[in-house]
Amino acid sequence: MARPVIEPGETEALVSRGETSAAWSTAGLALVLGLGFATRFLEKNVPTWLYWSWVKSVEFPVYAVALGLVGSGVIGVLGVRNKVAPAFRTEFFIKTGLVLLGASVHLNVIARAGFRGVMQALLLVSAVFFFTWWLGGKLKVRDKLRALLAASVSICGVSAAIAAAGAVRATKEQIAYTATLVILFALPSIFVLPWLAHALQLTEPVAGAWIGGNIDTTAAVAAAGAIVGEQALQIAAIVKASQNVLMGLVAVALTLYFTLRVEDADSNVPRSSAKQTVSALWERFPKFVVGFLIASAIATLCLSTGGANSGIAAANTFRSYFLILAFVSIGLEFQLPLLLAEGWRPIVVFGSAAIFNLVIALVIASILFSNFQV
Amino acid sequence: MTAKSKNGAKPLPERRLRLNEDWLATLVGLSILGLALLGWIPKGVLW
Numbered sequence: 417m418a419r420p421v422i423e424p425g426e427t428e429a430l431v432s433r434g435e436t437s438a439a440w441s442t443a444g445l446a447l448v449l450g451l452g453f454a455t456r457f458l459e460k461n462v463p464t465w466l467y468w469s470w471v472k473s474v475e476f477p478v479y480a481v482a483l484g485l486v487g488s489g490v491i492g493v494l495g496v497r498n499k500v501a502p503a504f505r506t507e508f509f510i511k512t513g514l515v516l517l518g519a520s521v522h523l524n525v526i527a528r529a530g531f532r533g534v535m536q537a538l539l540l541v542s543a544v545f546f547f548t549w550w551l552g553g554k555l556k557v558r559d560k561l562r563a564l565l566a567a568s569v570s571i572c573g574v575s576a577a578i579a580a581a582g583a584v585r586a587t588k589e590q591i592a593y594t595a596t597l598v599i600l601f602a603l604p605s606i607f608v609l610p611w612l613a614h615a616l617q618l619t620e621p622v623a624g625a626w627i628g629g630n631i632d633t634t635a636a637v638a639a640a641g642a643i644v645g646e647q648a649l650q651i652a653a654i655v656k657a658s659q660n661v662l663m664g665l666v667a668v669a670l671t672l673y674f675t676l677r678v679e680d681a682d683s684n685v686p687r688s689s690a691k692q693t694v695s696a697l698w699e700r701f702p703k704f705v706v707g708f709l710i711a712s713a714i715a716t717l718c719l720s721t722g723g724a725n726s727g728i729a730a731a732n733t734f735r736s737y738f739l740i741l742a743f744v745s746i747g748l749e750f751q752l753p754l755l756l757a758e759g760w761r762p763i764v765v766f767g768s769a770a771i772f773n774l775v776i777a778l779v780i781a782s783i784l785f786s787n788f789q790v
Numbered sequence: 791m792t793a794k795s796k797n798g799a800k801p802l803p804e805r806r807l808r809l810n811e812d813w814l815a816t817l818v819g820l821s822i823l824g825l826a827l828l829g830w831i832p833k834g835v836l837w
Contacts, residue, residue, distance in 0.1 A: 456837065507811060508811050508814065511811065511812060511815035511819075512815040512818045512819045512822075513819075514815075514819075515815055515816055515818075515819025515820060515823075516819050516822060516823060518819075519823050519826075582812065702812060703812035703813055704812045704813075704815045704816050704819070706816060707815065707816030707817075707819050707820055710816075711819060711820060711823050714820075714827070715823075718827055724827050726829070727823075727826040727827035727828070727829060728826070728827075730826035730831045731822060731823045731826040731827075733836045733837075734822045734826070734831075
């Protein structure tokens, strides 16, 4: 049987999906679940074992990716990568995790955060997204990868990258590349930002808004906010949640842009009707964003009628499970040569965007939150 | 990841795969949320 054409940089794993046995897929799933269990075990116990060390603040994405990398090395040496790879369903795991994330993004957060939180989120996300997009264009990073970089650095890290990946149809390698950068940058920022906030003598609300606007992963925002103080933690969580709400809007905007501008420019076949355009838009729209919004609306409704806190907490635990499986899969799918093929430019773009984010977030937080009290 | 046909369009089975994955994630996620809100998730599962 003739094999389909694979584009440069695309993985063999998906193509070989139909050529592997159920037994190998089951073995792959067992590997993912086993490493996921080990990740949860480390996440729960390391803070107790090493309570005196900075290691206690390391979060599950780091354990999950590290264990996944070890697993990737083992299956590479054993020569079974392509056989077990169909079980590494990174996108499914993270999309399910994101639908569950909706349960902790309450729409009334917008009301609580008021004008300041929404303004900070809107200004910051727009400024950082377009700066990253512009710089990526200047350094000739491919459109799909720079969309992922821009979404991840401006909104909420890997989650936003996955939402953007659905909209622009990025490859698994581009997602893995972006996720790796997000994790590499998030880890030191948990400690560096609270230290910088202290050195700059920021008030707690300003420090919280600064942290919430800078650190990409929601859990890392909470960790860094908690180091500064209770007020900072609350403001950081509100600013971060406001940014998370924007994830859906950015997914819609990217879907529109890539359907109407980027791919129309590449295509010789013009769309003949508005119906075709709407159909193309819907086909590429990341549908799980609908689930995210429904989960958010359900949780908001339940909490506004007073109750269901334990239910939301249970949903949050399952969200962690799915995100752990996603990060384990990212580690398992990691293949250094594919990442090296992207070159140094995306790293420069991401690093510059992170520094730009630091500066612009400090300016905006100082203006909006200088006289704010929780 | 993307297998292409001659004219560059994605073959239908893969389009369905992506579509199903999105809706499946939505279905699984909302089902878990529903069970959680109803209190039907055993405490032993939450670790």
